[in-house]
Amino acid sequence: RKIGVLVSGRGSNLQSVLDRIADGYLPLEIAVVISDKADAYALERAEKAGIAAVAIPRKECVSKEEFEGKIDAALRAHGAELVVLAGFMRILSGNFVNKWTQKIINIHPALLPSFPGLDAQGQALEYGVKIAGCTVHFVDEGTDSGPIILQKPVPVLNDDTEESLAARILVEEHKAMPEALRLWALGKLEIQGRRVIVHP
Ligand code: GRF
Numbered sequence: 189r190k191i192g193v194l195v196s197g198r199g200s201n202l203q204s205v206l207d208r209i210a211d212g213y214l215p216l217e218i219a220v221v222i223s224d225k226a227d228a229y230a231l232e233r234a235e236k237a238g239i240a241a242v243a244i245p246r247k248e249c250v251s252k253e254e255f256e257g258k259i260d261a262a263l264r265a266h267g268a269e270l271v272v273l274a275g276f277m278r279i280l281s282g283n284f285v286n287k288w289t290q291k292i293i294n295i296h297p298a299l300l301p302s303f304p305g306l307d308a309q310g311q312a313l314e315y316g317v318k319i320a321g322c323t324v325h326f327v328d329e330g331t332d333s334g335p336i337i338l339q340k341p342v343p344v345l346n347d348d349t350e351e352s353l354a355a356r357i358l359v360e361e362h363k364a365m366p367e368a369l370r371l372w373a374l375g376k377l378e379i380q381g382r383r384v385i386v387h388p
Pocket of ligand 1: 195196197198199200201202230274275276295296297358361
């Protein structure tokens, strides 16, 4: 099964997928890595792995439609069957999402529906929750609102800073995304309305 991965920055989630493909846990092929930022380190990680790495800078596009059109074309040109958002920091339009219905998976560093949007880790810390975490979900037209595939809890400690909490959550993200992708690759995910049934 071929996937396309959208990134914006450091690419540690991409790296976790690359590593799990390499060790045989993930029966998948990354066909292309696409970034909205030309200088994203994630693109270097893709190149090192011999994977097509495509920069589609948002600022070089006159509109969101043109930007998303280029992303869509690159995904299709490389035969992607699933779109994985791994540290991708743009909101995809309903128009784009509807071209890839139930074929876009995102990871969010909070236990949705709590703390959607940016700086989720900081939101959790400020709110004072005792359990934070991450969520892997299918992307729908909303923001961080699609059917949830899996979640991982992360305790919040008394002396946590946003950085220490984010780092602890990131460790779980690097387990969660590969786990979710393996379930998808093995055809074990069934969407029933808002719920995702995970078959054994
Ligand atoms: C991660 O916390 C991810 O959940 C969020 O962006 C952060 C950076 O991800 N969306 P990565 O290291 O670029 O994969």
